Amino acid sequence: NAGVTQTPKFRVLKTGQSMTLLCAQDMNHEYMYWYRQDPGMGLRLIHYSVGEGTTAKGEVPDGYNVSRLKKQNFLLGLESAAPSQTSVYFCASMGTGWRETQYFGPGTRLLVL
Amino acid sequence: GEDVEQSLFLSVREGDSSVINCTYTDSSSTYLYWYKQEPGAGLQLLTYIFSNMDMKQDQRLTVLLNKKDKHLSLRIADTQTGDSAIYFCAESCGSARQLTFGSGTQLTVLP
Numbered sequence: 001n002a003g004v005t006q007t008p009k010f011r012v013l014k015t016g017q018s019m020t021l022l023c024a025q026d027m028n029h030e031y032m033y034w035y036r037q038d039p040g041m042g043l044r045l046i047h048y049s050v051g052e053g054t055t056a057k058g059e060v061p062d063g064y065n066v067s068r069l070k071k072q073n074f075l076l077g078l079e080s081a082a083p084s085q086t087s088v089y090f091c092a093s094m095g096t097g098w099r100e101t102q103y104f105g106p107g108t109r110l111l112v113l
Numbered sequence: 114g115e116d117v118e119q120s121l122f123l124s125v126r127e128g129d130s131s132v133i134n135c136t137y138t139d140s141s142s143t144y145l146y147w148y149k150q151e152p153g154a155g156l157q158l159l160t161y162i163f164s165n166m167d168m169k170q171d172q173r174l175t176v177l178l179n180k181k182d183k184h185l186s187l188r189i190a191d192t193q194t195g196d197s198a199i200y201f202c203a204e205s206c207g208s209a210r211q212l213t214f215g216s217g218t219q220l221t222v223l224p
Contacts, residue, residue, distance in 0.1 A: 031209050031210070033209075033212075040121075040216060040217075041216050042203070042214030042215050042216045043201070043212070044214070045211050049209075050208070050209050056209070058211065100210075101158055102158075102210075104158075105155065106154070106155045
């Protein structure tokens, strides 16, 4: 099992450009999440999904969109990147059992100039 | 809304015990977690405790939960230089058990 993988690992964008971050999991998990981590801060939830075809807003959703067309994939889109979106983005997934925990991907470093 | 707070820095000598503290606000949290993050790396789950427990021990790690004060602590016994990292406390709540993280405690282990 690869667990949770993220593509790309690192990206540099210019202000106004768009991009999509891909998260994939091979554990058949229902729940998937996107977080961002800024210096000196913990992770903050951007969007999440409780199953294929569903999405919901987290704490900091503005400027991002998500899609969960396939159960194993959760895409995070930036339509018009801003320097404030420079961050490290982490994806996570989790099963629905009551003892389940979130498994995190390795992160994507995004720099918006 | 939920809020999780941690002190920012902790320094200890190698071989001593480390205690990292955390306070949270949401009394409906089902699980509370401790994650470790080394420089440039992702998050590693260290341990977690269910909200109806007071203590959990796992080798060198001891988690104490005081539900009345909404206080969580992580004790690392015999701290080693390899334990130097940022430690995050997180609470789980909401329909999808979303995590709310503290800002992290930078643990520095001095030789």
